[in-house]
Amino acid sequence: xxxxxxxxxxxxxxxxxxxxxxxxxxxxxxxxxxxxxxxxxxxxxxxxxxxxxxxxxxxxxxxxxxxxxxxxxxxxxxxxxxxxxxxxxxxxxxxxxxxxxxxxxxxxxxxxxxxxxxxxxxxxxxxxxxxxxxxxxxxxxxxxxxxxxxxxxxxxxxxxxxxxxxxxxxxxxxxxxxxxxxxxxxxxxxxxxxxxxxxxxxxxxxxxxxxxxxxxxxxxxxxxxxxxxxxxxxxxxxxxxxxxxxxxxxxxxxxxxxxxxxxxxx
Numbered sequence: 001x002x003x004x005x006x007x008x009x010x011x012x013x014x015x016x017x018x019x020x021x022x023x024x025x026x027x028x029x030x031x032x033x034x035x036x037x038x039x040x041x042x043x044x045x046x047x048x049x050x051x052x053x054x055x056x057x058x059x060x061x062x063x064x065x066x067x068x069x070x071x072x073x074x075x076x077x078x079x080x081x082x083x084x085x086x087x088x089x090x091x092x093x094x095x096x097x098x099x100x101x102x103x104x105x106x107x108x109x110x111x112x113x114x115x116x117x118x119x120x121x122x123x124x125x126x127x128x129x130x131x132x133x134x135x136x137x138x139x140x141x142x143x144x145x146x147x148x149x150x151x152x153x154x155x156x157x158x159x160x161x162x163x164x165x166x167x168x169x170x171x172x173x174x175x176x177x178x179x180x181x182x183x184x185x186x187x188x189x190x191x192x193x194x195x196x197x198x199x200x201x202x203x204x205x206x207x208x209x210x211x212x213x214x215x216x217x218x219x220x221x222x223x224x225x226x227x228x229x230x231x232x233x234x235x236x237x238x239x240x241x242x243x244x245x246x247x248x249x250x251x252x253x254x255x256x257x258x259x260x261x262x263x264x265x266x
Contacts, residue, residue, distance in 0.1 A: 027204070028143055028259070029057040032114055035263060036141040041065040042109040045133055047098050047126070048072060048116030052081030052091070058112060059088045069103070071096045098126040106135045113142045115259075117188075118178050127192040134266040140194065143202070144185075146258045148177040153206065153255035156243040157218060157236075164235045169222050185260050194264035202261045209252040211244060212237045 032054060038044060038061035046055040049070030059068045070093040072078050078093045085091045096102035098113075098120050111130045120126045130140050148155055154173060162170035179185065182199045189197045208214040215236045219227050226232060247253050 026053060029054045029114060031202070032112060032141050032143050032261070033057045033061055035261065036110055036112065036139055038062060038110055043107060044068045045101075045103065045108040045111045045130075046070040047101065047111060047113040047130060048120070049081060049093065050074075050077050050114075050116070052085050052093065054112050054114045055081065055091055055093070056085050056088065058110075059085065059091045062090060064090055066090055067092070069094060069108075071098065071101055071103075073097055098129060101129045101133055103133050105132050106138075108133050109135060109138050111138070111140045113140075115144055115176070117142060117144050118176055123188055124191055127188045127194075131192045131194060131266055136266055138266045139263065140189070140266070141261070141263045143259050143261045144179050145177050146201070146260060147180045148174055150258040151177055151255075153214065153244065153247070153257075154218075156240060157215070160215075160236050160239040160243065161219075161222075164239060165222075165227060165232060166224070169219075169224055169227060172222050173218070179260055182260065185262050189262060189264045194266060197262065197264040200261045202259050204257050204259070205254055206257050207252055207254045211241045211248065211253050214244075214253055215240055 040063040044058045049072045055070040158170045186199045
């Protein structure tokens with residue numbers, strides 16, 4: 001990638017933490033923790049915690065008298081998360097599934113889950129497990145992207161990948177955007193027994209320094225090494241510059257992004 005002057009370093013979870021978290025995850029994590037009104041001294045569970053962006057945000061709120069436990073299925077993600085949270089004594093990461101949380105009943109004041117429910121094979125069971133982990137009166141908060149038509153940047157990227165890469169690459173990029181309605185989200189929590197459910201649409205934005213940055217960042221996790229070849233990256237960038245020219249301004253490229261945010265109480 002020397003021709004562009006844009007060099008990505010690391011791979012897998014390390015690259016995710018370095019490049020994707022600042023663009024996608026930091027602001028969403030702060031928003032979720034703020035909505036949940038996480039307080040000093042509370043016990044918080046972060047389900048499908050990834051590299052720990054929500055875990056760290058919650059840890060800053062609970063302080064040294066509280067605790068935050070991150071549950072993550074991927075050991076490589078946990079390794080990166082532990083390094084990133086090394087200075088938080090109140091943080092612990094534990095390997096486990098959202099479908100069988102390795103925690104006792106009624107242990108937590110709040111349960112959080114950021115941009116993960118769409119990947120969990122049994123969403124109803126996952127929400128019931130969150131309910132089980134909460135103390136009576138405890139709160140749950142979850143965010144997740146809306147379906148693809150509400151995320152125009154990725155509508156364009158899926159089109160570009162289908163044209164220049166492969167159907168499998170396009171389908172991989174489409175995978176996170178499957179949650180279709182507020183009714184669908186609300187039903188998950190109603191069926192689990194939650195009350196005081198609030199289901200909202202959050203409209204935000206994502207900014208990248210350039211279309212090239214957008215393409216390189218967002219194709220990092222596609223499990224096909226050919227995607228990162230210079231020729232294909234250039235072809236995707238050229239296609240995206242045509243498709244997204246109306247989103248380019250003097251500071252780069254900016255896209256609207258919609259997600260569902262659900263909060264509820266046990």
